[in-house]
Amino acid sequence: MPLSVALFFLACLAGLTSAQTTNFVNQDSKLEGLAEPQWFKENIPFLEVPDTQIEEVYYYRFSSHKRHLRYSLPGAGYTITEFVHKVGYSQKFDTINDAAGHHIYESRWLRNPRYAQDYINFWSREGAGGEQQYSEWIANAAYANFLVTGNKPFILSQQEGFVNNFNGWNRSYEPTLNLYFISPLLDAMEYSASSLPTPDPFGGGVGYRPSFNSEMYGNAIAISKIARLNNDTRTAEEFEARAETIRRAILDYLWDNERTFFYHMYRDENPNNELLESRENIGFFPWRFGVPDPQDPKYELAWEHLFDSQGFNSRYGPTTCEQRSPWFDGNQTSQCCWWNGNSWPYSTGFILNSLSAQIKNYRPTNLVNIDTFMQILHTYAETQYKDDKPYVAECHSPHRKIWVCDSFNHSEHYAHSTYIDNVLGDLLGIEPQPDNTFVIDPLIPSSWSYFIVENLLYHGHNMTILYDKDGSKYNTGAGMKIYLNGELAASQPELGRMSLNIPDPVMDESNSRKKIENYASNPNSYGYPMVDASYTSVFDSSIWHAVDGRIMYDYFPSNRWHNFESSNEVDWFSIDFGPGRQKTIDQVKIYVYSDVVTEQGNVDCPKNVSVEILSSSSGEWEQARNQASTPPSCLPNDVLTIHFDPVKTQKVRLVFARNLEDNWFVGMTEVEVWAPWPQVDEEGIYEAEDGYITNANIRAADSASGGSYVAQIDANDASVEFTGVWVKQAGEYEVKVYYSNGIQEEARMSIRINNIHTVEATFPPTVNGWGNFDQNTFVSLRLSLLRGNNVLIFKHGDNFAELDKIMVSSF
């Protein structure tokens, strides 16, 4: 048999009889031109639909989303960014909470559940607490993520954090109205029809908004559902009641019967609770959270404005405010922040959710039906192009084919909206469930003769759902079919709703005590891990970019280290974990950057690359033993993993030889060193030097656990954060803190636990002085921890204590 026939035969066999998944879609053809194709094969459900733009933008949006998956630190794991680079008002690890809900809704379709779960845990225990910056619907999105993963222990463990976040908004609650207030700016809309009429057109106009209040309703419902699953009836009832109060208030105060819409209502100087004169498209948000009464048809009237050419209907719409508004400007050219006309992906994603909610949870109408849903979705896909390539930035002109808010090295591939979720959740109509069922109810127009989504991970099972009108597309008969882990599990002749009982969820292991983590990452670009190189180009290159957790192969926006113009044939790039901080490692991942393949520059795969380890005995760099790479040789704009025999070391370096013949140079967008975490065998031990250290220093000491400790926690803002402190169930634990205190006075620190409680700790003087540690010198604390990864932040208080490690155990 010729090889090609044999391969075809094998592919067919795999396509229909593999016990694990199906193989209908030609993955390589869908991924053409995307960097790191293997990541997509491992992480995305493959889609095929007759609308080429909807399909093309689907793959693009996974690639743009990937650019924002940012590894932070061992124990904390992944976060998701909004802008590719840091902005001045971003928070810890450069996150911003305003689109966190969108990020989670998009991430829930990634096959690796770690991205969404790390990020949810980040917001519930580390990031927000009572201090949310922007309006958010994180609890709602986290519950939606659970519906896809089926991971009950994880979502149940988040309840306390979500309640804490929710109550943090008490500061914005008006008890006489039962509504939350916020400025349009902090609801992610700067210059808008609700802020422009006020003395402060950028940040003014604090009021009660249909967007934020619907989100808070969604959060309250999610918390009540999680509490029900936790058998916590008291909290479930409390949040059901709070949700209903908010819902009623939105209908009572923010809906206008005459003007048939939900409006912004100013808080100040508005004694009669009058509503804004202009309609803004945030008035369409309530449906996707289930706010309007299903029994009352009057709310349907709002949709007229979506399709009205004086309303929100425009070539690349919907517009942010209605076109008849005196504040509407469809010709904005400013690079940033005008939400009084521009088309805005952030809200378009929500409006598509609301349209599908109207069709399914309320009822289809003359205006809102499968055809008009498709019209808006198709327009959204068409909007996401620039120079005929898929693209998304901040805002798009409503009339012209141009991204308006789109600044260089800043707004590219902006992560501030959903699209994948609109395709899978709304268009294909996958309705994730809390129990062992799979439900799909597509909003596919009758003109479509096929669709498929393949390798969707749902409750840990591989699902393929296809529709083939006449059986000619997938050669497996006509009609709609569902495959479960590669086996045909259900079929029906017509396009329509299907539901299926499925086995118990298969739980992933990513949220467990032992993991592998990336010890090279340094989200701060100072301190440790410290990086260095024999040569770093001055042209848009930085050693820190190679360890900042961001992976982008773009020429612009740039995020890379390279040695363009180095006169050396061989250059090195080194990573130092910190004084005394030795780790046992066995692999390095190099995200190889090439602009030779894209014909933009002179950086390409190295001629060869090897890993060297700093030997603690000889003090010399030595070749890591038995190096082998996957793939066997470097591919441009792809990952090269170099494996070697496990070795314990403080420093590792890559030695690159460049292609001298062509005079090309070498570069990478990221380098990662994944290794077991924590590294100590004994359970419950977490090293201070592995944490997130603010204004303090790592020092080496033979007596210190792991070879080092954190010293000079002296400044008022100095802190050491232990992250990823894992316990199997919530409860009180003994936490022993190993420390030293070399002066004759007590030291004090405050310890913030999961951003929920604060505990004060006192550290008496230690007999052996600074930098000396032993098994008997610790203070014992009783701390209340939550299931999963806990975050303990030790903040400088009085005097000084140095921290070596903590040990967590049950009483």
Ligand SMILES: *[C@@H]1O[C@H](CO)[C@@H](O)[C@H](O)[C@H]1NC(C)=O
């Ligand atoms: C799902 O398919 C993947 C291949 O894409 C396979 O590795 C995995 O084992 C399958 N999972 C199940 C539950 O069969």
Ligand SMILES: *[C@@H]1O[C@H](CO)[C@@H](O)[C@H](O)[C@H]1NC(C)=O
């Ligand atoms: C917030 O308000 C709720 C309901 O009124 C109350 O139960 C809760 O204790 C308050 N929380 C905070 C942190 O103020």
Ligand SMILES: *[C@@H]1O[C@H](CO)[C@@H](O)[C@H](O)[C@H]1NC(C)=O
């Ligand atoms: C809640 O109660 C049900 C019924 O008793 C039980 O099956 C379930 O395991 C409980 N859930 C939790 C999280 O304790």
Ligand SMILES: *[C@@H]1O[C@H](CO)[C@@H](O)[C@H](O)[C@H]1NC(C)=O
């Ligand atoms: C906006 O531009 C359109 C044409 O692109 C023009 O007809 C219209 O007058 C402009 N509006 C304003 C307010 O400048």
Ligand SMILES: *[C@@H]1O[C@H](CO)[C@@H](O)[C@H](O)[C@H]1NC(C)=O
């Ligand atoms: C893009 O932004 C990054 C981060 O601020 C910066 O390091 C890099 O030099 C910028 N590149 C260009 C071409 O401006």
Ligand SMILES: *[C@@H]1O[C@H](CO)[C@@H](O)[C@H](O)[C@H]1NC(C)=O
């Ligand atoms: C890599 O290439 C350099 C320069 O040609 C050469 O000196 C070195 O021996 C090569 N290293 C390996 C491991 O092949």
